Every structure is written in structure tokens, then in C-alpha cells.
Amino acid sequence: MNDVMPEGEAVRLFTVPITGEFAQEAAAILERFRDLADDAMRVKDIEAFEQDTTSLFRQETAEIDALSDPLRTERHSLHGLLLETADLTKDNALDHVRALEHDILMQPPPxxxxxxxxxxxxxxxxxxxxxxxxxxxxxxRLARLAGMWMIDATHAQKQAEALGPEDQAKAAAMLAYVEDCLRKCQATERRNGNGKLVGYGVDGETAPMDMNITERAAKAMPAWLPAPFRLTSGAAHNRPWMIGRAKDLAEGDGLVGEAATVMAAVMVAMGAVETVVKVFGEYFGVDVGEGLRQMEEEREAFLYRAIGIAHGQ
Incomplete structure (x- = not known):
């Protein structure tokens, strides 16, 4: 950092106001990461992709093909739902990267x-x-989806209780459909001593009802990004210990954001994009190495530019 910070001067990085130039730089790197992710995850040779039998995706498809009907058909449907669900959550995440780009540029600053x-x-x-x-x-993998799918169905049912009979009937039908599909796929319920449903098992492999997101963040996010879940939780849950800092910075006049908040958000988003590109490549057998290499270069270059802009170097 010595090439961008005054020698011998103690500076807490990014504990400065959000300037227009800084916001533009932060928004631009997020847009760049979205473009890199789209390009990296695009299957460029469809014929080679379809003929490849070595990817984990193809191996799992073949594993289901080896089953007898009706279980084969039911498992293929569940596997297809797994792909749709993962793709949906990925697309929603990238949409929120786009929203973050616009939020950073907001005036007054966020x-x-x-x-x-x-x-x-x-x-x-x-x-x-x-x-x-x-x-x-x-x-x-199928056991994990079974738990997530059931959690969603029960959440929808609880929400419907506040919406009226028509929505309640739809939610009940959805829950019954999920239960029937999981039964046909031979996903077995796992219950605790009190009879509460705590997860599912499929052919000897088990999974809980939902993932532990704190543990997942620690395991799956890049090593260069320490404690990303805890970093964002205070703000997301509106906890005074976290959000009170903005009032202190404002010195009694409303709330004031700082560049450090934007930097933290940008680094979490970039780390998340890298994570999904990496796992996409590993699961589908798509070469995403060049995309990840470019992301690393762009991330490191952005960090140095951002320090210079934020601290006037």
C-alpha cells in the first residue's frame, strides 16, 4: 500500500465520505464483475457440452438414468427442480448486484x-x-433440495394464513404436491425425538431442512474475505450497535455513510460472484478459469484505485 498512502501516516482506510468519483468507481467494478460472470458461465460450445460425459452434472444424470421407472422419472424431475432452484437464486443474486450498483450512486449517498x-x-x-x-x-444433493423445498412450501402456507381462503387453498395444495413428489422420489423424513421434521434422507445420505448460512458463508466464500456474513448482518438486521456509527459520524445531523461501508459491500458482492462462477464451472464442467483470473486481477486493481480515490492520492 506504500505506493498510494503517505509514508509513516496512520490512516484507517475508507473511513471517509463517499464522493461521486468513488461511487462511480465502485459501481463500475460491480458492472464489470457481472459481465465477467455472464461470459464465464456462458456455454460457448454447446455440442461439446452436450457430448461431455465427465462433468458432475452428466454423471448425476447418468446415475438417475440407471434407475428403473417410476423412480427414474421422479428423480429426474427432482433433479431438474434442483437446477431450476439454483439458477433462480443465482439470477436473483446477480440482479441485486445490479441494484447495488444503482444504490451506491444514489444522492445523497447511501x-x-x-x-x-x-x-x-x-x-x-x-x-x-x-x-x-x-x-x-x-x-x-437431492436430500438438500428436499429440505429446502419443504421449507418453502411451509413458509408459503404460513403466509397464506394472513391472505384469505383462496391463498390458503393454493398453499395447502402446494404443500400436498411437495409431500407427494418427495414420497415418490423416496425421500424419507427425518424427525427428532419430539416428532419435528428436521430433514430428509435419500438412499442413505441425509441433509437438514435448510442450510446454516453462517457456516456456509465461512466455508464457501473466498478466503480473502473474512467473516462476510457477520460483516453484513448488523446492517441487514438494523441493529443499533452497527447502525449507530452512522449517527456518530453525522455529529447529530441525521445519518452519514462512509466509503468503508461501500467497500465492504462491494467486496462481499465480488466475492459472492466469484463463488458462484467457481461452483458453476465445477458442477457443469465449464472452464471458468480465465473468468476467475480476470476477476482476481480486476479486484486487486480496483482496490488500489479505490484507496487512491478515497484518500486523495
Missing amino acids: VWSPLTLSRVVMEGVLFAEYLFDPTIPLNK
Whole structure:
């Protein structure tokens, strides 16, 4: 850092106001990362992709093909839902990267909203990573989806209780449909001593009802990004210990954001994008190495530029 910071001067990086130039630089790197991710995850040779039998995706498809009907058909449907769910959460995460770009440019500058948006980016990516995780077998992958799907169905049912009979009937039908599909796929319920449903098992592999997002963030996010989940939780949950800092900085006149908040949000978002690109490549057998290399170069270059801009170097 000595080439951009005055020698011998103690400076807390980015504890300065958000300037227009700094905001533009931060928004630009997020847009660049979205473009790099889109390019890296695009299958450029469809014929080669379809003929490849070595990818984890193809191996799992073949594993299901080896089953007998009707289980084969039911498992293919569940596997297809897994792909759709992971893709949905990934797309929602990238949409919130785009929202973060616009939020950073807001005038007056944002206070804590960048961290909240980056939290959504990270959670969406972690759901996709949880399902595409290349270190687990197919049966555990299906067990993970079974739990997530049931959690969603029960949440929808609880929400419908406040909406009226028509929505309640739809939610009940959805829950019954999920239960029937999981039964046909031979996903077995796991219950605790009190009879509460705590997860599912598929052919000897088990998974809880939902992922532990704190543990997942620590495991799946890049090593260069320490404690990303805790970094964003205080702002996302509106906790006074976190958000009070903005009032102190304002010296009694409303709330004031600082460049450090934007930097934290941007780094979390970039780390999340790198994570989803990496796991996508590992699961589908797509070469994303060049995209990840460019992301690393762009991230490091952005950090140095941002220090210079924020501290007037």
C-alpha cells in the first residue's frame, strides 16, 4: 500500500465520505464483475457440452438414468427442480448486484443499504452453491433440495394464513404436491425425538431442512474475505450497535455513510460472484478459469484505485 498512502501516516482506510468519483468507481467494478460472470458461465460450445460425459452434472444424470421407472422419472424431475432452484437464486443474486450498483450512486449517498443489498447477493449465491456443491454425492444433493423445498412450501402456507381462503387453498395444495413428489422420489423424513421434521434422507445420505448460512458463508466464500456474513448482518438486521456509527459520524445531523461501508459491500458482492462462477464451472464442467483470473486481477486493481480515490492520492 506504500505506493498510494503517505509514508509513516496512520490512516484507517475508507473511513471517509463517499464522493461521486468513488461511487462511480465502485459501481463500475460491480458492472464489470457481472459481465465477467455472464461470459464465464456462458456455454460457448454447446455440442461439446452436450457430448461431455465427465462433468458432475452428466454423471448425476447418468446415475438417475440407471434407475428403473417410476423412480427414474421422479428423480429426474427432482433433479431438474434442483437446477431450476439454483439458477433462480443465482439470477436473483446477480440482479441485486445490479441494484447495488444503482444504490451506491444514489444522492445523497447511501448509509447502510449497500451492506443490506450485498447480504442478499451473498445469500442468493450461497443457496446456489449449497445445491451445486461439487463435494457431495447426488443423493445428498437431492436430500438438500428436499429440505429446502419443504421449507418453502411451509413458509408459503404460513403466509397464506394472513391472505384469505383462496391463498390458503393454493398453499395447502402446494404443500400436498411437495409431500407427494418427495414420497415418490423416496425421500424419507427425518424427525427428532419430539416428532419435528428436521430433514430428509435419500438412499442413505441425509441433509437438514435448510442450510446454516453462517457456516456456509465461512466455508464457501473466498478466503480473502473474512467473516462476510457477520460483516453484513448488523446492517441487514438494523441493529443499533452497527447502525449507530452512522449517527456518530453525522455529529447529530441525521445519518452519514462512509466509503468503508461501500467497500465492504462491494467486496462481499465480488466475492459472492466469484463463488458462484467457481461452483458453476465445477458442477457443469465449464472452464471458468480465465473468468476467475480476470476477476482476481480486476479486484486487486480496483482496490488500489479505490484507496487512491478515497484518500486523495
